[in-house]
Amino acid sequence: MTSILILNGPNLNLLGTRQPEVYGTTTLGDIEAQCTEAARSLGLTLAFAQSNSEGAMVDMIHEARGTHDGLILNAGAYTHTSIALMDAISSVGIPTIELHLSNIHAREEFRHTSYIAKVALGVICGFGAHGYTLALQAMANHLEATS
């Protein structure tokens, strides 16, 4: 069965209470439950993870090789800084969708730069928690079209 890893970066463990005016009130646990349901109806196997540590995220991307067919990555603030995450994605060659709850292009200038976008299939941002299920649908379509 096709397997997808959804990986969340720093501070996303605080969703629900973190700046609700920007990120909404849905918790990461709620999002995982929504994704589990969406993956089931799309016939996908899902792994869902979060880390506040850049190195741990690099390790998880390396470990995804041979285990997962697609990566959906909300790298949080590392999106805007991490050449290491960009290189990890290039190194494993797993199709990757960049995801954000907020519309990073409508926010501060420093959020307009993304190292992840340079190696991603595409970017979904600005649709809040619903973006996660949109990303799963987009990944399922991509993997179906390229299988």
Ligand code: DQA
């Ligand atoms: C975020 C956007 C990033 O700029 C920010 O640092 C985050 C969350 C989002 O999902 O909107 O931590 O990735």
